Amino acid sequence: MSRPDLPTPQLWTFHGGLHLPDEKALSSDQPIELLPLPPLLIIPLRQHIGAPARPGVRVGDQVGKGQVIGTADGYVSAAVHASSSGTVIAIEERLIPHPSGLPAPCVVIATDGQDAWAPLPAPLTDYRHLDPALLRERVHWAGVVGLGGGAFPTSVKLRSERHIETLIINGAECEPYITCDDRLMRERSVQVLEGARIIRTLLGAERVLIGIEDNKPAAIAALSAALADTGPDTHIRIIPVPTLYPSGGERQLIRILTGREVPTRGLPAQIGVACQNVATTAAVADAVLLGRPLIARVVTVTGRAVARPGNLTVPIGTPLSHLLAYCGGFREVPRRLLCGGPMMGFTLSDLEIPVTKAFNCLLALTAAEAPDPGPALACIRCGRCAEVCPVRLLPQQLYWHARAKAFDRAQAYNLFDCIECGCCAQVCPSHIPLVQYYRFAKNAVWAQEEERRKADQARARHQARQARQARLEQERQSKLRKKREILDETTAAAVPGGVADGDLDARRALIEAAKQRAAAKKAAAQSSTEPVDQG
Amino acid sequence: MAPENAHSRPPPAAVLSSPHGPRANRVDQVMLQVLLALIPGVLVVTWFFGWGLLINCVLAILFATAAEALVLRLRRRPVLPTLGDYSAVVTAVLFACAIPPTLPWWLTLLGMVFAILLVKQLYGGLGYNPFNPAMAAYVFLLIAYPLEMTNWLAPHLLTQHHLTLAESWRLILFGALPPDLSWDALSAATPLEALRTQLREHQVMDAIRGAPWWGSLGGRGWEWVSSAFLAGGLYLLWRRVITWRIPVAMLGSLLLLAGLFRLIDPQHYPDPAFHLWSGAAMLGAFFIATDPVTASTTPRGQLIFGAMIGVLVFVIRTWGGYPDAVAFSVLLLNIAAPTIDHYTQPSVFGHGRKS
């Protein structure tokens, strides 16, 4: 039963945005292929926002596929699993895909080629009648994080204090070149829908809106067909949205589908909305319905520098060189090698960097695709940047203040509302690397805050120490005074006979005892303030 | 916070920052589009007023480029990249379009040196100048050399004497008129000037409209010039080089005010079309007020900026001391632009705008 009879829902627009050449045809017709196992898996312990996972294995351990090798450290954290069976040969710092280009702790596994599963938890097929806590626990165990790039631990987003009215499933995939979500929606439509149903159940949402840019008609058709096949579900609607970058931005998509704006610095839950990416949704379905952890994801390998662009299911931890080799290597030396799309992706410095959970696209651009923008000229204040900014910022003002290092002014112009979508820099006729300036300014502000926090702590520590010393000094003084009084009294009492020897001994013992008490007190006081000192 | 030129400090790791794809625009392309859009206007002026404008364009471009190269050399800045943005050429051509076609060459030189040296480069170069260089130079000359700056030729519909190319060169370079001609035979008041004089002489509109220089929209000949600049402006809108706000607000407020007064007192105020199709209204609305560097940049600010220019143009034309006022008005609003921007910031996404 297909439902073309549904009224087209009202769509809203956001300010600005860009029509970009989508370049998706390079890889969108390539079905998802299973990438053969690499000899080595490099699995970072932190592939998500939040605390890194704690390593749960030692060098030399045998691990099975799907075995937890890093446990989530707290609520906002995610577990990591072995993507295949083998031996842990190292736990050390390796380069990971991160804009900073810095290495981070990874578990390195030499695969044994068996690809043998570790014992997995039982599927929870009857999720509708199970305790929601159990389901969340399962998703938490499975290490599911936002696969659209955010990498926020999903289990956290499956609970809401507020009433969630609308669950939005983000299938917009608005960045040029990237096709992994498109292929996933076409080939794993049922999992996407199942995942959406599970999340809807967990959140108690009334409706599910699956937003897909209308340049992906095949994905829209596949999901619609799957929806019809899996029985009538009036809660779920698949909504084509106009292709306009960055409609896949969480806040932008929420605006398009509901007409509402998530308050700045607020969460979608505040307006009764939750948002999940399609791939995340499918991973939730795998975790709940199959008992499988997140150990692989679909990655688009594309760009005109790649010999055979395609979409691959890649075990987490696979080095990029392995993906590239599978895709025929480079056709020509790439001008830029990126993680992500051309608008928001960041450059990769090395091919031994592993694929992580948030790694959606390996993009190798030729010199023609990523021409050198040339030296930046002065801002001519043409205002094009402001015209395209989806957040309605004034990018030229932000730039001006970021450049002058007037960070408080930049913040007054809402620096932190910038989503770094790159629209402004894309249209700037002076080719000013605007986003770079905003990142620089944000980092500077964070550094300043960190410093201030440290300074505050140091000041607090210093003041505490001073107070403590003053108190001890006072106690000492008052004790001394008391002692003197006692002494005076005893001496006065003993005046006629002078000071007896025995008395002297007793007095010494008294003083000694008092000294010890004071020392003990001091030690106790110190140990009780120690955590603050470190804190 | 002293403005400093973009060339003086390389941006941090510019080449590696996202976005990575080809950029959509470039300053030099924007400027070339503006030059392209000026061509119809320049051709029509040449058609009606002879070779003078073309000669002035050549001279002004020469002087402006030389002045810019000189300053850059003195400031030890790379010369070619800056010349390559064509902003000096645009300034030169706009200036040439605003001045009388027979202006002596040394005034053009003076104007361009003033525009490039003082108005543009002294403030730090393109992007930092608070005033539109071409208009600042125009106003400077208008105040310093009022006679030369208001000496307009008659459009060729209204005169039998047409200067040849050689005669035009001689006039501009040496101030030499052809032997059998006098200034009186060649020149004529501009329509705005003529209207002003005749209104001052207490003539009524019905009589003024019968004058031979009166066309159907503006002054004869002049209306075609305005139409050509309008066409160029529409081209810029179509190519998205400029946005509609400033020109529409400026022409709209001019039209509104002129219409209002025309309704109240039709015998002493010309019809609104006359305001739009005479003088520099079209040139100003599409090519000068929209100069990004010196205009307001926020959407609402641009509306206010444009509308205020329109109001000022009408007020000065009608009650002020000069027949036309586009240059003055633009400069005045240039001063106000930063303030307007400050008070018209758009409401940021998620900052509680009702949706």
Ligand code: SF4
């Ligand atoms: S687009 Fe570039 S040149 Fe234009 S105002 Fe923005 S920053 Fe300045």
Ligand code: SF4
């Ligand atoms: S990068 Fe920031 S300032 Fe630029 S368009 Fe995007 S949100 Fe606006």
